[in-house]
Amino acid sequence: MAKIVNWLTLKRLTLLQSFIFLCCMTLIAVLIVITLEFGWAESMRLRFAGHSSVQDWILPVQVAMVLLTIAIGIVLMSILFYRWKLKKPLEILMKASEKISANDLGFHISYDSVDEMGELCRVFENMRGQLEKNFKTLWRSVEERKQLNAIFAHDLRTPLSVLKGYSELLATYLPQNNISREKLLDMIETMNVHIVRLESYTEAMNSIQKLQDMPVHSRTAETDHLISLLNDSARQITGQCGKTFSTSIAVDANKLAVDLHLVMQVFENLLINAARHASSHVSVRYSANEGFFSVTVMDDGSGFSDEELQKAVLPFYRGEVSDANEHHGLGLYICKVLCEKHEGSLHVDNGPQGGGSVAARFFAGLIES
Numbered sequence: 001m002a003k004i005v006n007w008l009t010l011k012r013l014t015l016l017q018s019f020i021f022l023c024c025m026t027l028i029a030v031l032i033v034i035t036l037e038f039g040w041a042e043s044m045r046l047r048f049a050g051h052s053s054v055q056d057w058i059l060p061v062q063v064a065m066v067l068l069t070i071a072i073g074i075v076l077m078s079i080l081f082y083r084w085k086l087k088k089p090l091e092i093l094m095k096a097s098e099k100i101s102a103n104d105l106g107f108h109i110s111y112d113s114v115d116e117m118g119e120l121c122r123v124f125e126n127m128r129g130q131l132e133k134n135f136k137t138l139w140r141s142v143e144e145r146k147q148l149n150a151i152f153a154h155d156l157r158t159p160l161s162v163l164k165g166y167s168e169l170l171a172t173y174l175p176q177n178n179i180s181r182e183k184l185l186d187m188i189e190t191m192n193v194h195i196v197r198l199e200s201y202t203e204a205m206n207s208i209q210k211l212q213d214m215p216v217h218s219r220t221a222e223t224d225h226l227i228s229l230l231n232d233s234a235r236q237i238t239g240q241c242g243k244t245f246s247t248s249i250a251v252d253a254n255k256l257a258v259d260l261h262l263v264m265q266v267f268e269n270l271l272i273n274a275a276r277h278a279s280s281h282v283s284v285r286y287s288a289n290e291g292f293f294s295v296t297v298m299d300d301g302s303g304f305s306d307e308e309l310q311k312a313v314l315p316f317y318r319g320e321v322s323d324a325n326e327h328h329g330l331g332l333y334i335c336k337v338l339c340e341k342h343e344g345s346l347h348v349d350n351g352p353q354g355g356g357s358v359a360a361r362f363f364a365g366l367i368e369s
Contacts, residue, residue, distance in 0.1 A: 012114055013115065014114075014115045014116060015085060015115055015116050015117065018081065018084070018085050018115070019081060022077050022080055022081050023077065025077075026073045026074070026076065026077040027073075029073060030069055030070055030073040033069045033073075034066050034069055037062060037065045037066060037069065038062070041058055041059075041061075041062040044058050045058055085115065085117065086117065088111065089111050089113070089117035089118070089120065089121055090117075092109060092110075092111055092121060093109075093120070093121065093124060096109050096124060096128065100128065100131065103135075105128060105131055105132040105135060106132070107128075108125065108128075109121050109122075109124055109125040109128060110125075156198065158194075159194035159195075159197050159198050160198075162190065162191070162194050163191055163194055163195070166187050166190065166191050169187070170184075170187065214262075214341065216259045216262060216341050216342055217259050218257045218258055218259050218342075218364070218365070219257065219258075219259070219260065220255050220256070220257050220365070221255065221256055221257075221258065221260055222254070222255060223251055223253055223254055223255060223256055226256060226258070226260065226263070227247075227249060227251070227286055229260075229264065230263075230264070230267050230284070230286075230295070231247055231284075233264065233267065233268055233271065234247070234267075234271050234282070234284055237268065237271045237272055237275055238271065238275050238278075238282050240275075241275040241276070241278075243275050243278050243280055243281060243282050244280060244281045244282070245281070245282050245283070245284070246281070246282075246283045246284075247283065247284045247285070247286070248283070248284075248285045248286070249285075249286045249287075250285070250286065250287040250288070251286055251287060251288040251293070252288065253288050253364075256288070256293050256364045256365070257364050257365035258293060258342070258362050258364045259342060259362075262338050262341070262342055262362075263293075263295075263342075263362055265334075265338060266295075266334075266335045266338050266339060266360050266362075267295055267297075267360070269331045269332075269334060269335050270295070270297040270331075270335060270358050270360060271284075271297060272331065273297075273331050273332065273356075273358070274297045274298070274299040274301075274356065274358070275299070277299055277301040277302070277356060278299035278300055278301045278355070279299075279300045279301050280300060281299070281300045282297065282298070282299050282300075283297075283298045283299075284296065284297050284298075285298070288364070291363060291364065291365070292344060292361045292362060292363055292364060293361070293362045293364040294359055294360065294361045294362075295359070295360045295362075296357060296358070296359040296360075297357070297358050297359075297360075298351045298355055298356065298357045298358075299355045299356050300353075300354070300355045301355050301356060302354070302355070303350040303351070303354050303355050303356050304348060304349075304350055304356050308348075309348060309349070309350075312332050312348045313332045313333055313335075313336045313346060313348060314333060332346065332348065332358070335358075335360060339360050339361060339362065342362040342363055343362075343363035344360065344361035344362040344363055345360075345361050346358065346359070346360050346361075347359045347361075
């Protein structure tokens with residue numbers, strides 16, 4: 001029982017307090033033992049008072065026993081301090097370091113103590129969690145970049161094949177004048193179309209790179225002011241498309257800490273997409289919960305097909321868009337990238353009454369009213 005009480009006591013003490021506590025306990029124990037040794041030495045002197053030879057070695061033995069007792073006390077105190085306060089957290093940290101060195105971040109560090117070693121373990125766990133988060137973000141970024149490059153390369157095949165075919169055709173028939181002027185002009189016009197398409201793809205890739213490198217600057221803004229700006233943009237966009245617009249608000253915070261320009265860019269992209277597919281009406285719902293500010297844009301159109309629900313946020317996915325040169329399929333992908341940069345997410349779905357529904361979430365510091 002005493003051992004359990006001592007262990008619980010040391011668990012609540014800092015390292016310095018534990019060290020002082022053990023020093024005091026050791027000093028008391030050493031003093032008690034030394035007192036007993038002095039008593040033993042005195043009894044030996046009285047017992048062999050008439051033997052001078054015995055009297056000669058009692059004092060050296062007594063001094064040696066005192067020094068040995070002090071040394072044993074220091075060693076025992078050090079061992080107890082190490083076992084009670086250092087051994088377990090050091091083992092935990094060593095194992096964690098080995099796993100991190102092996103790129104294994106799928107573990108958790110847990111050490112229930114309020115001393116400095118407990119705090120060090122908690123800081124180490126926070127570091128591990130941040131490393132895991134950064135590793136996942138980097139891995140996802142690399143995978144998305146591979147996917148983006150694959151899609152980009154796939155979409156470039158058609159214009160490159162056309163240009164290559166026409167260039168070979170011109171190299172074969174133009175020197176012999178075996179091609180009519182009308183056919184030549186038609187080929188040049190087609191080639192120009194595909195050249196413009198290549199330039200457009202290149203600009204799109206550059207814009208995506210700029211988005212991924214764009215920093216996020218969150219600033220505190222009045223909730224009413226932010227929603228008013230978003231509603232003004234929504235009215236202009238839907239009005240230009242000849243669609244009506246309505247809104248609902250479920251935000252109890254007076255202020256939001258967000259990147260206003262980033263939120264506006266995502267919102268306008270969603271509104272443009274919704275207005276393009278809406279039959280007559282677009283609705284927006286604002287909400288805030290669990291530290292996130294959410295904007296859900298819904299339209300009364302035909303909604304997303306099963307394939308579109310799976311691929312809508314992929315870059316260069318155009319679905320059934322007829323004019324590929326006018327629409328590169330980057331709107332929702334750009335929104336997804338920007339939401340994730342703001343530590344949020346983008347969710348694509350169909351509304352309960354039909355029509356598309358896209359919810360953008362942004363991490364925000366919410367100040368309750």
